[in-house]
Amino acid sequence: MERAIAAIVSLDVVGYSQRMARNPDATLEDLRTVFDTVVRPRVRIGNGRIFKLMGDGALVRFGTASDAIATAHAIQKDMQGNAIQLRAGVHVGDVSINQEDVFGDAVNVAARLQSAAQPGGCLVSRVAQQIAGGSNGVPLKSEGALTFKGVLAPIEVFSVDLRGKDAQAQRVKHAKSQNIRFATSRDGTRIAWTETGQGRTVVKAPNWVQHLESDWTHNPMNGWLPHLSHHYRLIRCDGRNNGLSDRGIADVTFDRFVDDLKALFDAAGVSRAPVFGASLGAAVAAAFAARYPDRVSGLILLSGFVHGLAKRNRPQDLALGHAMMDLSRDAWDASYPSGRHLFAQAFFPESSPQDQDLYARFIQMAMTHEDFLRISDCVDVVDIEPLLPDIRCPALILHADRERVHFKDQGQKLAAGIPDARFVGLDTANNNMPDYDPEWPKALHEIESFLQDIPDLPEMS
Structure with missing residues (x-):
């Protein structure tokens, strides 16, 4: 032998x-x-x-x-x-x-x-x-x-x-071909926005961390971006203090994020469309639908929440948030570990270590430390429960079963509070899923089925 x-x-x-x-x-x-x-x-x-x-x-x-x-x-x-x-x-x-x-x-x-x-x-x-x-x-x-x-x-x-180099090359091409424009929010803040793809319009609500250009090449937690851009006219923006929008704005409240979404609708000439929102963006999308029911034909809410960390009867939730903030104050610019890495690990624990590190670096591209803390304070005090009964459109609630920050019960509260909502649990711990998450094909199927059931309506020219 x-x-x-x-x-x-x-x-x-x-x-x-x-x-x-x-x-x-x-x-x-x-x-x-x-x-x-x-x-x-x-x-x-x-x-x-x-x-x-x-x-x-x-x-x-x-x-x-x-x-x-x-x-x-x-x-x-x-x-x-x-x-x-x-x-x-x-x-x-x-x-x-x-x-x-x-x-x-x-x-x-x-x-x-x-x-x-x-x-x-x-x-x-x-x-x-x-x-x-x-x-x-x-x-x-x-x-x-x-x-x-x-x-x-x-x-x-x-x-x-x-996916290899071909997929990365395609992402670089998308990033370079975007026509970045600017809308003006109610308080005068400039909001950068763009559109990719063709066909039926889908609008993405602003969330905590984004950057219109770097989202394509440096954000591994955006499995939805290439897919929606391939099948739809996807309109999205950098919320205030993010990416290419005005940074350093002191007025960072939840209501201002809703104003930014309205500015995006108006600038893009969209009278009515389905809105996709993830995490904080899900809460923003729901509040917008409640306040402007004639402008939203459907809601797709991924790992969203009704109550911010300080508004829940769970001290351990707020303790985790404070731990991330405390570490970020002392180690924001550290290579590893840093508060940015703790944030990535808490929100995307079942993504690869390489992608967690990449996302931690993406946060640094998207915002300054001061803006990160401003938005954190805003997230902590969100409470959209009184608004949910005013939502008049159908809603698809997708939520990670093992979410570590915005626990599954937050998604269930969204579904219970919205009159025409359907809840779908996803067998993952990732708040916003990379496209290799085993549950992402299921999420895509649910999104496609939901959008097919929403009737098309004419948009503003």
């Missing part, structure tokens, strides 16, 4: 048993097609060898980590849009080779990684990532350390970013 170091790719078919139970003949034919047209050709190109072929997957050996990662990436790219989905895992380590078969920890760990990957995704161990380096050009995203049954120590893993 020969011993060697090898890179192993483990592949598995998602939902194989269910498919076989429903239609075994069609499933086997589909799998045969996938392996003949995708898996085997890609393995040959990558100089790999399939050493075990099961009904629901395969194990493949490579001589280099770079070839293994590149092949797994290519297979999953080719599989996009296919009715069959695969999971993949990549690891490098000692193996024992007995004729055509391969055994050892590298095989076991690759299989564990594969089982933890998202459908259509691929997880790569840090060992494989370090050995491969950046020579194959496959973008990887840190996912932190995972613990696996039968593996003694946690393994730091990376996910293969199937």
Whole structure:
């Protein structure tokens, strides 16, 4: 028996048993097609060898980590849009080779990684990532350390970013092609706004942290932005003390954020449209709909809240908010950790560490420390409960089941207070989801279905 170091790719078919139970003949034919047209050709190109072929997957050996990662990436790219989905895992380590078969920890760990990957995704161990380096050009995203049954120590893993450079290039193009204009809010504050996409109008309410230009390239928590811009005419703005709007404004109250949303509607020439709001933006959108019922045809509220931290009967909520503010006062500009990082970790705990760090840096682009604190004070005292019965449009309330700041009961209170509201819980802890959150496809489906049910109305010219 020969011993060697090898890179192993483990592949598995998602939902194989269910498919076989429903239609075994069609499933086997589909799998045969996938392996003949995708898996085997890609393995040959990558100089790999399939050493075990099961009904629901395969194990493949490579001589280099770079070839293994590149092949797994290519297979999953080719599989996009296919009715069959695969999971993949990549690891490098000692193996024992007995004729055509391969055994050892590298095989076991690759299989564990594969089982933890998202459908259509691929997880790569840090060992494989370090050995491969950046020579194959496959973008990887840190996912932190995972613990696996039968593996003694946690393994730091990376996910293969199937969006890659093409998606980033498209985001850069969107950012550069925007026509930034300015509206004037009731108190004279200049509000930067823009529109992207074509078709039916959807308006996004201003929230705590935003920057019209950097949102595209530096905010990983905006899975909604490319999607809505692709399907709709999306109108959005930087609220006061954010991004390209006037900063350093002392008058930062909740009512002023509602004024800013009205200024956006007026400047964009929108008489009536559905409004999307996330977190603070959800509260702003709801208040706007209550005060201007003839201008809002529907509300999509993601992880919103009825009461700010200081208005709840939960001292621990306010304590968390104060902890973030206290740390930010002493460590705003620190590289890591800083108050900005605590904010990102509290709001997006199930995003990757890399994206939490990126978002912490995005906050610094979007606003000054002083403006961050001003808006924090505004958020603490929000209370829109008296306004909810005045909302006359249908509302879709999407809320993270394990939200750590604006707990699920806040979303349920929104739904209970709005006369025509539907509540949908999302199995995530992320306040505003990155597009790789497992619940994001569900959220998109709910948003699309909701918008389809709202009748189109003429807009101002």
